[in-house]
Amino acid sequence: MTGSCLCGGVKYTVDGELGPVALCHCQMCRKASGTAFATNASVARAAFRLVAGESLIRRYESSPGKWRCFCSVCGSPLFGETTEMPDHVRIRLGLVEGDPGVRPGYHFAVNFKAPWWEITDGLPQLDLS
Secondary structure (H helix, E strand, O other), rough: EEOOOOOOOOOOEEEOOOOOOOEOOOHHHHHHOOOOOOEEEEEEHHHHEEEEEEHHHHEEEEEEOEEEEEEEEEEEEEEEOOOOOEEEEEHHHHHHHOOOOEEEEEOHHHOOOOOOOOOOOOOOOOOOO
């Protein structure tokens, strides 16, 4: 599986299985993506490899121990890193080329969802405590 940012400066490959796909409605994900929710999946860090543009990546610590990584040229949100799970990264599925072979499994942080967005699918809905 391959992925890239909007300008194509940052490129990566994933050689492993993706974890469950979450549709995160928390305020930070909404602000970072500019949308109603972010579509994220976890992957083992050992299976994630940057193949271009590492120098273009900037990291923003949005809360203690949690970094949002983005392209400094086009602003595309790339992946997230946490001290709680140092052996994994959470990629944004919107950057994946083609079909990643997985589908959303649940909505997360629905107690913080945008008031203008209505969830109409049958996926489980979890609150952020």
